[in-house]
Amino acid sequence: MYTAQGTIEKSHLLEQHQPLVRRIALQMMARLPASVELDDLIQAGMLGLLDASSRYQDHRGAQFETFVSQRIRGAMLDELRASDWGSRGLRQSARGIEKAIQALGHRLGRAPTESEIARELKIDLETYQSMLQDIQGCQLLYVEDFAKGDPDNPFLDLHAQDARKGRGELDDPLARLLESGFRHQLVDAIAALPERDQLLLKLYYEEELNLREIGAVLEVSQSRVCQLHGQAVSRLRAKLKDAL
Structure with missing residues (x-):
């Protein structure tokens, strides 16, 4: 009108x-x-x-x-x-879970269960699930992942200012990721996740269902979907650590 x-x-x-x-x-x-x-x-x-x-x-x-x-x-x-919802403490919690998943994955040769991750973190299952609820929303990638231990020269600051060789275009960090084969590594990492995690990611990112709708499909509560999503992202980060 x-x-x-x-x-x-x-x-x-x-x-x-x-x-x-x-x-x-x-x-x-x-x-x-x-x-x-x-x-x-x-x-x-x-x-x-x-x-x-x-x-x-x-x-x-x-x-x-x-x-x-x-x-x-x-x-x-x-x-x-x-x-400022993404606090430093939130990221530290996310990285702690990621490291536990990565260490267990190497030792066990498979995706660890929630109980195994909780034991690795030396906390009970309820506390671990509460942490998953808190870290919900942490990014799959952080700028710090590309810093290579040099806090004075962040990845984006370095590469966003550099011109491509022989071209006048600004270097795009996302383009660098895609050109490096990161997309294929991400696809492989998703395929290696437990079936429930794969389904959850598909329902959210491809089917664009909301938390309540995903909960109905998985037959779990909305808060449980939040926990599972946070854990799926932590699993991906652990698998992609070497690629980064």
Whole structure:
């Protein structure tokens, strides 16, 4: 619905696209720790939606829903950055789990169970599962993974400034990963995960189901899906450590 001036009426816009904002927020929640509130993400997304409505121009050729989806996600990410949800302590916990999984994998020659990981960390199973809930949302890759022990020369700072040899283009760290065969290593690492972990990742990243929907498929609670997702990411990081 448009106004006499040809702009989108805001009240109609919010009502029509509120389900889209909620859906994007629910999708993002699977990557975030339990401390992040769904309502905060939705509120940030609604602000992003309003901003998108004022910036969108039909003649640019982009579909409106595609355009606003990008703006909504961007607004939610800005909110997360402002609240600094990925603390150093969170990363340390994630790396502790990753190291335990990696060590056990080498010793056992297979993917370790949750109980085995908990014993390796010298904590009980309940505490381990609580840690999984807390680290939910830690990235698969960290900038520090590429630093090679040199904190004064971070990977991105070094390579984002270098021009490609013989070309005037800026070096792109993501392109370097893809060119190095990292994508194939990631595919192989996912294929080596336990079947339940593979299914969970497929449901979330390919089918784009939210936590509640995944829980219904796996017949577990929503909080349990969070734990399993965090553990799956930790397993991937452990398997990809050598590649990095």
